[in-house]
Amino acid sequence: MTEVAACRRRAARRSRHGLLPTLLLAAAALAASDEAGELLMRMNMAVEGLNYEGTLLHMAGGEPMLMRIVHRVDGDEVSERITALDGPGREILRNNDEVTCILPDERSVLVEPRDIGDRSQSPLQGSLPRSDSLDPALYRLRVEGRSSAAGKAARILTIEPRDLYRYGYRLWLDEATGMPLKAQLRGQDGGVVEQIMFTEIEIRDRIPPEAVKASLDTSGYRFERAIESSPPEQDNATPGWRADRLPPGFRRIAARARLAPGAKLPTEQFVYSDGLATVSVFVDMGPPANGEREGLSRMGATNAYTAIVGDYLVTAVGEVPPRTVEMMATGMRRAE
Structure with a gap:
């Protein structure tokens, strides 16, 4: 009986010693997942809730596009102006109610109702993932470490799809504010499908209303409303x-x-x-x-x-x- 009891005690000790690393690994994985989710939520709050202006470089299909973005928040009022710095110099104005596209090459202005759920109405937000209902059965969140982008310290966050019906993301988020400094949309092979990045950005306490008004003279333009x-x-x-x-x-x-x-x-x-x-x-x-x-x-x-x-x-x-x-x-x- 004594030998049997001793064997059981040794087995119990081995079991506890083997279980402890497993529990520690599981706890670390859960903490990392929570941290990744918090970073993603912070990013979405920053991109809509902060005052900022900067220069964006957008790359897709090998075609670069340079844009100037001014984003203003005043209480519940959110407005934005995005101006293309190359090509015909098109401009997008966005407020709580409407999105206005000014097309100088066509001498026309298109106005449509703003759809809060349609992030494609903002080139920056349209290139970023949302965080409101990320399904862990479809995506895997992972914090990769630290780096820098646009001259600022950044945390790197990856979102990996678990099947072939969706793309993944790699994000560089400003450590101080959570603002996305660089974002890559990645294909199944890990290749970059699309990239958008700030070449420079300033977070401001206040942005004047005139900074988000149209910078183009639309006199004589054709106005169309959806x-x-x-x-x-x-x-x-x-x-x-x-x-x-x-x-x-x-x-x-x-x-x-x-x-x-x-x-x-x-x-x-x-x-x-x-x-x-x-x-x-x-x-x-x-x-x-x-x-x-x-x-x-x-x-x-x-x-x-x-x-x-x-x-x-x-x-x-x-x-x-x-x-x-x-x-x-x-x-x-x-x-x-």
């Missing part, structure tokens, strides 16, 4: 279309119809998200226009797939892999 022909629906509403096939984790978060300037019929738009990536599906009635055809197209980091479904043209668009937009466009059906 009309919201139906209010955005929430995900419990019943749209005229349904998705028969969706990649894992994607669900519908909004539906709306808009009448574009010069159009006779509204375009229906359905927005799907996995909590991080967002795909918009546009449905137009009638045959393809302007040489549009079925199949895949690409502009920078954005993939689009167009399918003809009955008498309708269905196009899925998003910064996701080609297989994702193809599945979503070809899987749309009229709701019975």
Whole structure:
């Protein structure tokens, strides 16, 4: 009995000694995951809630684009001006209610309602991941360490997809404010699909209202206004279309119809998200226009797939892999 008891005590000690490193590793992994989530949340709060101005370099498809951004917050009022520093010098103005695009090469101004959920209306925010509902079954968050960007100390955060239906991110976040200084959208092979980075940035206590007003003289320009022909629906509403096939984790978060300037019929738009990536599906009635055809197209980091479904043209668009937009466009059906 004494030998048996001694063996049991030795076994218990080995078990405890073996369990302790496992528990420590698990606790460290959980702490790292919590830290990564906090960094991502801090980034999203900084990019919308701070006053700042700087110069952005955007790279996609081998094409560089230089922009000047001024972001102003005054209480609940958020406004932004982004001016292209090359090409025709287009300008985007964004406030709580509207987004205005000034196109000097076309001598036109396009005004559309601001959609809080549509981050593509801001080139900077459109290049960044959201943190509101990141699903750990779809993405893995990891803090890589420290580096520098735009002359500031930065923490590096990576977001890795767990399947082939979405892209990943690598982010350089300002240690002092959480502001994203550099962001890369990464493909399945780890290659950089898109990159946006500040070459210089200043965080300010206050930015005057005139700094976010149009810098271009629009006298004589043609003004066009997109009309919201139906209010955005929430995900419990019943749209005229349904998705028969969706990649894992994607669900519908909004539906709306808009009448574009010069159009006779509204375009229906359905927005799907996995909590991080967002795909918009546009449905137009009638045959393809302007040489549009079925199949895949690409502009920078954005993939689009167009399918003809009955008498309708269905196009899925998003910064996701080609297989994702193809599945979503070809899987749309009229709701019975």
